[in-house]
Amino acid sequence: MSGPTDPPYVIIVGGGKVGFHLAKHLIERDYEITLVEKDAARAEWIEHQLGTVSIMVGDGDEMAFLATTGIERASVVIGTTGDDEDNLIVCQLAKIKFNVPRTIARVSNPHNVAVFKALGVDAPVSATELLMGLIEAELGSELVRGVAVKASGTCLVDLALPALSGYVGKRIGEITLPKGGIIVCIVRAGKPVVPAPETVVEAGDELVVFSQLLDIAAVGEALSKS
Amino acid sequence: MKVIIVGCGRVGARLARQLDAEGHTVAVVDQQVSAFDRLGREFRGNMVVGNCIDEAVLRRAGIEGADCFVSVTSGDNRNLMAAQIAQRIFKVKRVITRLYDPIRESVFREMGLETFCPTTLGADLIREYFLDGVNRGRNASGVDGTVVRAS
Numbered sequence: 001m002s003g004p005t006d007p008p009y010v011i012i013v014g015g016g017k018v019g020f021h022l023a024k025h026l027i028e029r030d031y032e033i034t035l036v037e038k039d040a041a042r043a044e045w046i047e048h049q050l051g052t053v054s055i056m057v058g059d060g061d062e063m064a065f066l067a068t069t070g071i072e073r074a075s076v077v078i079g080t081t082g083d084d085e086d087n088l089i090v091c092q093l094a095k096i097k098f099n100v101p102r103t104i105a106r107v108s109n110p111h112n113v114a115v116f117k118a119l120g121v122d123a124p125v126s127a128t129e130l131l132m133g134l135i136e137a138e139l140g141s142e143l144v145r146g147v148a149v150k151a152s153g154t155c156l157v158d159l160a161l162p163a164l165s166g167y168v169g170k171r172i173g174e175i176t177l178p179k180g181g182i183i184v185c186i187v188r189a190g191k192p193v194v195p196a197p198e199t200v201v202e203a204g205d206e207l208v209v210f211s212q213l214l215d216i217a218a219v220g221e222a223l224s225k226s
Numbered sequence: 227m228k229v230i231i232v233g234c235g236r237v238g239a240r241l242a243r244q245l246d247a248e249g250h251t252v253a254v255v256d257q258q259v260s261a262f263d264r265l266g267r268e269f270r271g272n273m274v275v276g277n278c279i280d281e282a283v284l285r286r287a288g289i290e291g292a293d294c295f296v297s298v299t300s301g302d303n304r305n306l307m308a309a310q311i312a313q314r315i316f317k318v319k320r321v322i323t324r325l326y327d328p329i330r331e332s333v334f335r336e337m338g339l340e341t342f343c344p345t346t347l348g349a350d351l352i353r354e355y356f357l358d359g360v361n362r363g364r365n366a367s368g369v370d371g372t373v374v375r376a377s
Contacts, residue, residue, distance in 0.1 A: 063329045085279055085303035111281055119310050
């Protein structure tokens with residue numbers, strides 16, 4: 001054994017609000033971080049705020065500059081600028097030229113999530129889409145107890161099963177949720193029950209459903225139908 | 227030929243006017259309505275206001291069924307993203323991209339994009355003019371237009 005592994009090395013490109021707070025958060029969790037910011041004054045301010053962070057002033061999408069950040073040993077490169085095209089190119093360069101295993105990009109235009117995936121970004125994250133999904137879930141259904149969102153736009157959502165729901169008394173094997181939602185766990189009287197095909201759902205059960213974030217409302221609606 | 231040009235700056239507008247005059251079907255995309263002023267009154271092509279890295283905007287410009295896609299906005303990354311959408315998602319046969327950064331140009335050319343770099347073209351051309359003058363001695367007063375394209 002070579003002792004405890006080194007903390008993952010993460011390069012964040014873009015020192016705006018997202019990049020700054022992300023760096024701060026990851027430093028607290030003992031990641032090794034380099035933050036890349038174009039604007040020297042902004043970089044200085046961040047350095048003043050975060051102290052220990054390694055911050056480099058430069059163009060995150062410039063090959064020669066990226067090579068100076070130690071990018072070839074990075075586990076993750078994250079593009080957090082406000083411009084989709086810049087985040088895409090940073091991730092592509094990291095992936096193609098420096099073989100970085102994982103690239104994550106902030107995406108402003110939700111339409112670009114699919115485009116980023118097609119162009120090789122491992123995890124495009126659209127704040128707009130996540131926010132839309134969360135708000136829609138809250139709007140669409142009072143059944144929602146909590147939502148755990150994953151970067152891929154999928155989520156785990158806790159949904160209360162109303163007493164009048166048409167699903168009450170049905171076996172898991174008979175239930176098909178809309179949009180491919182999957183019941184991964186049932187919480188009954190505060191205790192988890194692993195759903196088997198013959199498990200019968202009861203009124204008052206809380207269903208933990210795996211679903212696309214934007215489909216929560218549809219799942220909630222189906223559960224509340226009598 | 228059906229051609230989509232994104233970026234209606236000097237280069238984009240000039241190209242659009244030429245191709246249009248030659249009888250090609252041209253659509254130009256730019257975020258600024260005022261950019262289309264450069265196209266002049268005779269331009270008969272399609273003008274689409276919008277963001278060229280948005281699939282919906284490109285669809286509106288008729289990218290499905292286009293023979294050629296040219297990205298000449300002022301931003302390298304914007305050009306690269308638009309070009310890759312055209313090539314990889316809409317499968318446009320010819321995609322031509324302008325990149326000012328020579329290093330980025332070589333990277334993405336390796337990836338199979340057809341790119342050109344005004345930075346290296348311009349520098350090479352100036353150098354050739356200059357050497358031409360030097361070779362002809364002190365009395366060579368300037369550029370006489372005989373220099374062909376630098377390559």
